[in-house]
Amino acid sequence: xxxxxxxxxxxxxxxxxxxxxxxxxxxxxxxxxxxxxxxxxxxxxxxxxxxxxxxxxxxxxxxxxxxxxxxxxxxxxxxxxxxxxxxxxxxxxxxxxxxxxxxxxxxxxxxxxxxxxxx
Amino acid sequence: xxxxxxxxxxxxxxxxxxxxxxxxxxxxxxxxxxxxxxxxxxxxxxxxxxxxxxxxxxxxxxxxxxxxxxxxxxxxxxxxxxxxxxxxxxxxxxxxxxxxxxxxxxxxxxx
Numbered sequence: 001x002x003x004x005x006x007x008x009x010x011x012x013x014x015x016x017x018x019x020x021x022x023x024x025x026x027x028x029x030x031x032x033x034x035x036x037x038x039x040x041x042x043x044x045x046x047x048x049x050x051x052x053x054x055x056x057x058x059x060x061x062x063x064x065x066x067x068x069x070x071x072x073x074x075x076x077x078x079x080x081x082x083x084x085x086x087x088x089x090x091x092x093x094x095x096x097x098x099x100x101x102x103x104x105x106x107x108x109x110x111x112x113x114x115x116x117x118x119x
Numbered sequence: 120x121x122x123x124x125x126x127x128x129x130x131x132x133x134x135x136x137x138x139x140x141x142x143x144x145x146x147x148x149x150x151x152x153x154x155x156x157x158x159x160x161x162x163x164x165x166x167x168x169x170x171x172x173x174x175x176x177x178x179x180x181x182x183x184x185x186x187x188x189x190x191x192x193x194x195x196x197x198x199x200x201x202x203x204x205x206x207x208x209x210x211x212x213x214x215x216x217x218x219x220x221x222x223x224x225x226x227x228x229x230x
Contacts, residue, residue, distance in 0.1 A: 006161075034217065043207060043223040044162070093161050107152065108209075108218055110161035 002028045002104055004096050006111035013084055014119055020080045021114045023094030029074035030096035034108065035067070038091040050077050084118040091115055122146060123210055125221035133229055135197055140224045142208035143190045149213045151191045153182055156205040156223075165193075198228045 003026040013019050023033055032051050036044040048064075050056040050071035058064045068080040077096075081088055095108040126141045142151070150169045154162035166175050168184035168191060175182045179202075181194040195202055205225050209218040 004161075041225075043220045045220075046217060049217055091159075095161075107164055107167055109164065110154075112161045113159070115159070 002026075002096070002098065002107075002109045004030075004094065004109045004111040006094055006114050008114060009112060010115040010117075012117045012119065015085055016083055018080055018082045019084055019116060020078055021092055021094075021116075023077045023079070023096070023111050025075045025096040025098075025109070028096075028098045028102065028104065030077075031074065031099040032097045033071055033077040034095045034097075035069060035077075035079050036093045036095070038093060038113075040091075044093060047079075081116065084116070086118045089116055089118045122219045123208055123221035125206075125208055125224050127224060128222065129225045129227075131227040131229065132198055134199055138195050138198055138226065140193045140206050140208075140226070141190070142192065142210075142221050144210065145189065146210075146212065147188050148210035149188075149216070151184055151188070151208060151210045152218070153191070153193055154207040154209065156207060162207055195226075198226075200228045200230050202226060203228050 005024045007022045034049050035047045037047050038044050046059050047062045048056045048058045048069050050069045052071050052074050056069035066082055071077040091113050093113045095110045097108050098104040124143045152167045153165045156162040166182045171186045171188045173184045179196045183192045205223050207223050208221040
């Protein structure tokens with residue numbers, strides 16, 4: 001399968017600061033990337049879908065001004081948590097899907113996740 | 120109410136026993152995927168099923184997609200401690216669409 005990386009793997013920040021998380025597809029071009037949030041012992045909740053070169057589509061209840069998503073290239077998407085608060089502490093996971101002509105067009109490949117702790 | 124209901128939520132068995140995890144919905148899915156996730160890591164894709172009635176085998180794991188493409192099951196034969204993890208089903212309503220995840224089934228295989 002294809003490989004997706006995330007950086008950093010974990011981050012601790014003070015309340016009120018902003019944190020940027022990177023998601024990269026290493027061996028394929030990802031026309032679409034997804035950002036999820038996962039709280040302890042729960043399933044993944046989709047936050048937003050981003051397509052390369054266009055604005056992200058956010059799920060209901062997700063503040064787009066707080067969770068800034070940029071998908072500037074076919075291999076990189078970033079999620080910035082602005083003015084983070086303790087309730088934003090969670091496990092953030094990205095996934096990437098290849099284009100329609102790819103053999104992997106039906107699958108999403110997930111990154112290893114980023115553990116965010118806001119003090 | 121989740122679009123995809125997984126059951127059971129938690130399963131604890133002894134090494135060597137069999138187990139089945141179910142993923143049910145009232146909606147039809149174009150494709151359905153099963154993932155396994157270990158603590159502190161991202162989900163790892165196990166299989167994708169796309170055809171109603173399809174059965175796929177991956178060593179001791181057997182995946183089935185319902186005839187109507189509304190449900191799926193994962194059966195593990197002779198479970199081993201290495202099978203311990205969170206099993207997630209996820210479906211796409213149409214090709215290329217976003218995935219909807221089930222609530223997950225936490226499996227613990229005791230040696």
